[in-house]
Amino acid sequence: MTHRGFFVTFEGIDGCGKSTQADLLTTALEERGHRVTHTFEPGGTTLGKRLRTILVHDELAVSPFAEVLLFAADRRQDIDEIILPALHQEQIIVAERFADSSIAYQGIGGGVGKERVESLMNLITSGLIPDLTLLLDIAPDKSLARKASLDKIEQRGSFLTLVRRAYLDMAAQQPARFVIINAARTREDVFQDVLAAVLKRLS
Numbered sequence: 001m002t003h004r005g006f007f008v009t010f011e012g013i014d015g016c017g018k019s020t021q022a023d024l025l026t027t028a029l030e031e032r033g034h035r036v037t038h039t040f041e042p043g044g045t046t047l048g049k050r051l052r053t054i055l056v057h058d059e060l061a062v063s064p065f066a067e068v069l070l071f072a073a074d075r076r077q078d079i080d081e082i083i084l085p086a087l088h089q090e091q092i093i094v095a096e097r098f099a100d101s102s103i104a105y106q107g108i109g110g111g112v113g114k115e116r117v118e119s120l121m122n123l124i125t126s127g128l129i130p131d132l133t134l135l136l137d138i139a140p141d142k143s144l145a146r147k148a149s150l151d152k153i154e155q156r157g158s159f160l161t162l163v164r165r166a167y168l169d170m171a172a173q174q175p176a177r178f179v180i181i182n183a184a185r186t187r188e189d190v191f192q193d194v195l196a197a198v199l200k201r202l203s
């Protein structure tokens with residue numbers, strides 16, 4: 001899918017600092033005169049907020065594959081409502097989580113199958129791929145210690161170890177798109193690397 005904007009995503013396990021760094025990046029890019037739209041999943045749209053309640057709080061015993069489809073519905077809504085309009089206006093999109101999250105969490109971590117989720121993501125994104133993906137890498141014990149309360153997807157430390165490994169493998173397989181950033185440092189140190197990676201790609 002072609003567009004003239006710039007699409008950057010943050011990925012990484014819960015508590016790695018995606019929201020913190022996305023906020024810092026959005027502000028820094030706006031200060032440099034760029035037009036930026038910041039979105040996140042699940043929950044960036046009105047539909048997404050409803051789906052987030054189901055995915056994060058409800059005790060519905062959603063099966064792993066059904067969970068993929070709920071995230072997929074949210075993602076497509078985010079694409080149609082927020083991401084594509086902004087990219088067509090040549091804006092920068094800063095997104096917290098995208099298709100890589102489904103591949104890492106449900107495809108690999110949840111056992112739905114990497115290839116199955118990859119092909120589904122290719123379908124539901126119409127082949128939209130981020131220009132740059134910043135993987136905020138951190139050990140689960142460190143990231144979980146940062147969070148005051150844990151939701152149901154985040155509760156399993158061994159699960160997150162699997163997800164972390166999945167992300168690192170994906171980054172190794174797609175080195176042109178991914179930049180791995182050590183997220184077990186201060187916000188400021190992490191952000192220096194985030195900003196440097198983005199400015200390098202923008203220029």
Ligand SMILES: Nc1ncnc2c1ncn2[C@@H]1O[C@H](COP(=O)(O)OP(=O)(O)O)[C@@H](O)[C@H]1O
Nearest residue numbers: 014015016017018019020021146147185186187
């Ligand atoms: N580099 C950091 N060092 C220590 N605490 C951090 C750092 N980055 C973020 N935090 C804090 O850790 C928690 C999780 O960060 P957040 O940005 O919400 O992560 P995510 O969006 O990836 O789940 C928040 O309370 C945040 O203020």
Ligand SMILES: [Mg+2]
Nearest residue numbers: 018019020096
């Ligand atoms: Mg967050």
